[in-house]
Amino acid sequence: MNPELRADIEAHMALYPDSRSAALPALEAAQRVHGWCSPEAIEQVAEVMGVTPAYLAAVATFYDMLETEPVGKHSIYVCANISCSLRGADALHAAVSEAAGDDPNFNVRSFECLGACDIAPMASVDGVFVGPLTLEDVPRLLDDTRAGRPVLPDKQLSTRLVADPHANSREFPAHPIEAGSTTDASGGGVSASAQTPPAESIGADGA
Amino acid sequence: MTEALLFKDIDEPGLATLEVYAKRGGYESLRKALATTPEDVLAQLEASGLRGRGGAGFAMGKKVSFLPKGTIDKYLVCNADESEPGTFKDRELMQKSPHMLIEGLVIASYAAGATRSFIYIRGEYVHQADVLDAALAEATAAGYIAENILGSGHSLSLVVHRGAGAYICGEETGLLDSLEGKRGNPRLKPPFPANQGLYQGPTLINNVETLATVPAIIRLGGEQYAKLGTETSKGTKLVSVSGHVQKPGNYEIELGTSSREIIYGLAGGPPPGREVKCWFPGGSSSPVLKAEDLDIPYDFESMAKAGSMLGSGAIIVVDDSTPILDVALKVAKFYRHESCGKCTPCREGTNWTVKMLERIDEGTATPMDIEIMASVQEHIIGNCLCVLGDAMAMPIGSLIAKFRDEFEDHIEAARVRNGLGAGVGPEGDSGMPQTTLAAGVGG
Numbered sequence: 001m002n003p004e005l006r007a008d009i010e011a012h013m014a015l016y017p018d019s020r021s022a023a024l025p026a027l028e029a030a031q032r033v034h035g036w037c038s039p040e041a042i043e044q045v046a047e048v049m050g051v052t053p054a055y056l057a058a059v060a061t062f063y064d065m066l067e068t069e070p071v072g073k074h075s076i077y078v079c080a081n082i083s084c085s086l087r088g089a090d091a092l093h094a095a096v097s098e099a100a101g102d103d104p105n106f107n108v109r110s111f112e113c114l115g116a117c118d119i120a121p122m123a124s125v126d127g128v129f130v131g132p133l134t135l136e137d138v139p140r141l142l143d144d145t146r147a148g149r150p151v152l153p154d155k156q157l158s159t160r161l162v163a164d165p166h167a168n169s170r171e172f173p174a175h176p177i178e179a180g181s182t183t184d185a186s187g188g189g190v191s192a193s194a195q196t197p198p199a200e201s202i203g204a205d206g207a
Numbered sequence: 208m209t210e211a212l213l214f215k216d217i218d219e220p221g222l223a224t225l226e227v228y229a230k231r232g233g234y235e236s237l238r239k240a241l242a243t244t245p246e247d248v249l250a251q252l253e254a255s256g257l258r259g260r261g262g263a264g265f266a267m268g269k270k271v272s273f274l275p276k277g278t279i280d281k282y283l284v285c286n287a288d289e290s291e292p293g294t295f296k297d298r299e300l301m302q303k304s305p306h307m308l309i310e311g312l313v314i315a316s317y318a319a320g321a322t323r324s325f326i327y328i329r330g331e332y333v334h335q336a337d338v339l340d341a342a343l344a345e346a347t348a349a350g351y352i353a354e355n356i357l358g359s360g361h362s363l364s365l366v367v368h369r370g371a372g373a374y375i376c377g378e379e380t381g382l383l384d385s386l387e388g389k390r391g392n393p394r395l396k397p398p399f400p401a402n403q404g405l406y407q408g409p410t411l412i413n414n415v416e417t418l419a420t421v422p423a424i425i426r427l428g429g430e431q432y433a434k435l436g437t438e439t440s441k442g443t444k445l446v447s448v449s450g451h452v453q454k455p456g457n458y459e460i461e462l463g464t465s466s467r468e469i470i471y472g473l474a475g476g477p478p479p480g481r482e483v484k485c486w487f488p489g490g491s492s493s494p495v496l497k498a499e500d501l502d503i504p505y506d507f508e509s510m511a512k513a514g515s516m517l518g519s520g521a522i523i524v525v526d527d528s529t530p531i532l533d534v535a536l537k538v539a540k541f542y543r544h545e546s547c548g549k550c551t552p553c554r555e556g557t558n559w560t561v562k563m564l565e566r567i568d569e570g571t572a573t574p575m576d577i578e579i580m581a582s583v584q585e586h587i588i589g590n591c592l593c594v595l596g597d598a599m600a601m602p603i604g605s606l607i608a609k610f611r612d613e614f615e616d617h618i619e620a621a622r623v624r625n626g627l628g629a630g631v632g633p634e635g636d637s638g639m640p641q642t643t644l645a646a647g648v649g650g
Contacts, residue, residue: 015366017323018406023388024371028330062390062547064372065330077331081292082491082537083449083523112374112541113292113491114331117449117523118456127333158334162299163448163456164473167214175220 001044005033009048019049023059027066036067064111071107074145076100077124080110083117087132092121095138105146119157129157212423212443213416214459217303223338225345228306234351236422240314241359248318252421254429256441261286261377261414262489262519264507271319273401274409282410283321284386285312285418287328287335288370288377291490292541293521296445297415299457301328301335304419305342309365311421313351316363319411323364326415327382330371339367374545378593379412380404381547392547393593416445416520436462440506444520448474451481451526460505467501470524477526484527485609489518491538492598494605495525514605531610532617535603536564542599553596556587560603567614570621577614581607 009026013019026045027037034041037060039053046053060066078093093110100106114129116122122131125145130152133141137152144151153159159174211217221227228234240248253268274281285308289297301308308326316324328336343365346352354362373391375381380394383405404410420442424432433441440462446469449455453475460469470476470486477483485495488505494515496503503509510517525534543557563580566572584600584607591597607614 018387020388021368021386024330024385025369028369028371059388059390062373063330063370066371081541082487082534083293083455085533085537086450086523086525086529111331112544113290113294115289115295115298115329117293117295117447117521120449120455124331124333127331129334158302161218162214162303163454164211164214164458167211167459168216168218170216170219172216172218172220175218 001047002033005029005044006048009045013049020051022049023051023056024063027056027060031066035073036070038070067107072103072105074106074126075124076106076108076126076141076145077111077114078108079112079114079116079120079122079124081113081117083113084120084122087120089121092123092133092135092138095135096123096141099138099142106142116157118163119155119160122157125151130155131157211459213300213304213307213419213445214457217299222303223305223342225306225342225349228304232426233306233422234310234349236425237310237313237351238357240317240425241357241361245318245320245361248314248425251424251429252315252318255424255432256429256436256439257417257420257424257432258440258507259414260416260420260444260520262291262492264517267413267417270401270413271315271411273399274319274321274411275402276320280323280408281319281321282405282408283312283316283319283324284379284382284405284410284412285324285326285415286377286379286382286412287326287332287415288382289332289415289519290329290374290377291492291519291521292538293447293449293487293490293523294519295447295449296457296520298332298335300415300419300445301332302338305339306346307422308339308415308419309342309346309351311418312365313356313363314421314425315411315413315418317356317359317361321411322362324366325386325405326365326367327376327386328367328369329376330369336367336369343367373547374541375547375593375595378595381593382412383410390547392549393595395592437504437506437508439508440517444505444517446505447519447521448524449521450486450524451477451483451529452524453478462506463504463509465501466496466503466505466522469505470501470522474522474524477524481526481528484525484529484531485534485606486525487521487523487602488513489516490521491523491541491602492594493518494601495609497609530617531606531613532564532568535606536561536568538602538606539564539599542595546595550591550593550596552587552590553599556583556596557599559583560599567618568621570618570623570625570627572618572621574615574618576618577607577611 008029012022012025030041030045031037042053042056046056080089097108100108114124116129119131121133128151257267258264352365370376376385376391378393381391385391400410435442443459444462446458446460458473483498485497487493488510503513507517539560543561546553546557548554563576584604587596587600
């Protein structure tokens, strides 16, 4: 097996009084390498952790983010829970699914509340939260993801100021895009951080 | 409210770094706490009246005091699995001020005598977990997460543990099982985690916001902090407002602020021309309130008295453009998806509630289905190991009770559309094609 994966799993196991606690991080690490929790991935984790593959398969099937079928490389979770659906998430999910079509690069899923109802309707693209999304954003979202660019830099949650008008006693610029917010291109976020995203109407008008 | 405690200058660039956090007086509360005894710190927490910010609202000081004394290995687990629909306050705190959480966690571990700690963060919060890991590395290098912290004799380790997508892992015993590397099934209680929790050891479990409030309590002193808020709901609270409001987002309010002020004053209310139809005061698990309840103060007691709960502090506003059935279906489907399947009333009750709601939507239900659905909710409540089933039964039950007319109208309208109008018996249903209505919600 991949020696880096083995080292990664062993490092996680060392963090806990009971190494079995590393099951989730280990499966996540294996999924990153294999693309999904394939039988082979699960067997490798089982071997390093000293548990049975059946045990890990039972764990993997419990969690939404662990894939037990082969999926596209780029995960697009469209939040379809109550706050997002009140703002058009179902139409958004339909549009993303349709635009992605049967492109094997994409794993488009409707997901339960992602904890970003302030930017509803929203999606998590390979872990990067973007919103509020309109149907017009969909082609650019897929293009950015396909090209390995930071996805919708002007709509990333990490750039957003808190809504509470009383929170900040001074004016702060919107947060620059974090370097880690690219999809998978290394360093792609640097040039993007130069563009200051337009401040949304996020309570800066406090009064 | 005079000054924000948790959100003060939360957007200051670099606040997530130790350098900026320390410049603003970060970790001074930890120094102050470590200069006193654990008993003194516990006394401050109890004097503050701080109640848990994750949903249950249990007094934090009391929770700490439940842990056994002595040298037995004790654990502190921070519940950062923020998954209650409508809730996103912990996300903002962790992303922008991770050291505030870590400082509070170290102080709490000192009071509780816990030497190993974990932050269980939901797997979807990738960026926030990265921020926490970076902050943890800085705090470790600075000796705040260490053996013999600042010469106090107190030691603490901390691991940021990422979940993998399961609402039930926000339930404290489901979280513990998940943290032990298992499926996140809730446990039978008692024993409670304070006696037998993680790895069977005594475990204190606190929400992110609860722990992040601790440095402010130590800085101000428990009694001073207790001057904020109401008699039984002390302090400030982060409120996540979402749904049909013009300025959705997080707001720090003093407990006892009028709900109208939060929904209209801060979040801007529904779009022009629309009215509040109902609102969830504490996440999608809380019974809904109506427009006539908007003047109720937003605090633990007032919400309970109104028949609902403050919950996680997540207000979801639904305006008059949305059919109530759509709201009920969204909510019920969520709990059906997230039920772990261990207890029959929850596993079957969530499933059948969804089926009955779909029948109403499709026009194949009769008014009797409303009765059956209401009774299903009553049979879930209190009959499971954890409250996930209740978390569906309470809002669905309240929607049926408060909007029964609309459910009945919906049944009738859908039946008419299917050619099954009033007077046509359910026998006539057989063989009728089922029409699925477009599930377009809102706008």
